[in-house]
Amino acid sequence: MRRILLLLPLVLLLLALVPLFRQASPVPSAGQSPARVTQVDTAHYPNVTLYVGVTGKDGRPVGGLSAGDFSVTEDGQPVKIDDFAGGAGPVSTVLVIDRSGSMDQNDKLAGAQAAARAFVEQMRPGDQTELITFNQRTSIDERFTGSQDDLLRAIDDIDADGGTALYDSMVAGVDALKSASGRRALLLLTDGQDCRGSTICPAVYGSRRSLDQAITYAEQQGQAVYVIGLGERGGGERDGIDESVLRRIADATSGEYFYAPDGDQLADLYRKLSAGIQQEYMLTYRSPRPFYDGTRRDIRVSVGGAPAAAGGYVERHLIDVRSDPRVGLLLLLPIVGALVAPALLRRRSASGEQPPTPVSLDSAPDIAPALGSTIVQPPSVLVIAADVARCTSCDAPLLRAGARFCAECGAAQPAPQIEPLRRIFCDQCGHPMGDRARFCSHCGASTPAPIGTFERSNV
């Protein structure tokens, strides 16, 4: 318990400090900003690439803007846009499609397939798409490819059957995009709820990972998720999509949520999404604080003076190790000082006062060389004559001083008498002396007898 108490103040102190150092969270989403930061790429830090989508009042992507229309700040400092492109460049997309049994109803699967086909048909040279489908299991139907034929063939082969492991499929999509470079997009389509923790379908048909785990993983990888809910709105014990869950995934990952009541509207939605991603602007700037310090940076992007859109990133380095010999020498000085300080202090105190003599153990035991079991002479030592307490009833020695009961006969023992401390004074000058001092610290006179009660005894 004492040890825990030793560490407790330290832990409490650190917990108290946590709020002081907590990073400021990014500003809430810019509600009416026409711009939207869809991805922050720090693969070439301190060069930072932003993907920014701009939509007009009609909700359509706005094209034809130039670098001069954008203004960017990082942690409040304006930055110069070094590289600008009116288009997101090659896009890596993962289409995650629900193929649970319920997708067979109301032509939902046919609608999802049509939507995926529409997306694939809009792919440009250089774009790569991967197809992942899921029921209770997640499978990669087509790995990243630029071949539209291969993708269309894989889309046609999708069959609906089984449960819904939505969260696992999201993790699989994030995993697939982890090593992709450039603009990365994850489109997740479902018509139901994950069977994990659901009363609608058996839990074994659900995900192994929880919703929180899936969201945390996507956040760690900086992957936004576009979530598309298809069909009836449900939730709780009602079948159909649980919009609160789908919105939470989109919001937590800085993605977007879309709702489609039936499969017919899906193709149009996927086309719009594809066009929006392809028409995003790519802005590259050098961080005004190009340090490897592992801190969060908040970004604001505004277009033509309109309210700014928020984004941000965390610099990836736990520590920046760059040394300088002059700084090293400077930092060495306090260490050298700390090493010699105790010796200097000891020397100073030694020159000021006669050091107290330690307990009189200077007469060492006279131990004769022992060979085998032959012990020739018992050692003679100077020991502090501890008065061995004895039982008041049977006179047996007590196990320890102050024992309340005798270990031999069990008789209760009187409470130990505590002797008041004796004050000792120098015979020559009357100055008070330490308990075991052999010389007066004031006049230097030696005391004739050692302080304390010592006797020579054979052990």
Added chain:
Amino acid sequence: MNKTIQIYYTAVLGALGGLLGWWVVGSVATGAWNVWLAYALIGLGLGLGIGGCVAATDGALIKRSPGRALRDGLAGGAAGALAGLAGLLLAEIGFLSIGGGLLGRTLGWMALGGLLGLSDLLVSRRLNRALYGALGGLAGGLMGGALYEGLTQLFLAQSDRAQVVVGGIGLMLLGACIGALIPLARQAFSRGELRVLNGEQAGLVREVSDTATIGRYDGCDLYLPDAAVAWRHALVRRTSQGFAVEVLPQSQAGVTVGQRRLAPGEAAPLRGGERIWLGETAVEFVGRR
């Protein structure tokens, strides 16, 4: 030398280790490297510096034997380098998983400190001692990481040169915290300790976590430069029944425990407050609950 001074010296040498690690590794331009490769090297350098300096404290400042300091420093440095390599990669994973900030940095440095404390297992091969060291290293990493993050926040907007100084001071503080808390944890968690009452090492306190060797050999845990003490004289061992002292066969003179004389090869249980005589040196055993 009392325990406070011993811990103080370990902290100062830990700071020196952090500084040396920063100095050497920082002279390599790892900023342009792949983060994982860079962190493997940085962890190796920091572990070598902090582990080596902390391990050498005993020989350099307590036993005052340069040869022992060098041997311990090399062994501790090698174990520390391995622990540092694994620890910093683990630290970076934790840091990135949490998304940086105070929590990410402190948890990351805790991983490094904990592994540095545990690395003693490779050198001493004593499980309890290594586990207590790991706990101390975790606490040291927590404290050092919090201090480092505090410095980072304080000098966030400063110049490039200020960032270099902050990095050096941060690693010195980290080394000092790990260096101080590893022996402090061993002291706090071990159930017994030996205190030298007279002679050249009077005042020296050495905890007994699993076993502690006593002798004139400077590799012993309790080094007694007393001509009447054998090279390896006695061993204090923690058993399930408590602590016991065992006279090693090399010892010709035996040991006197309280009022009992022990011949070579004999052992006797130890009680708190009991005195052990080896040659002309008296050592008090202090048992704690």
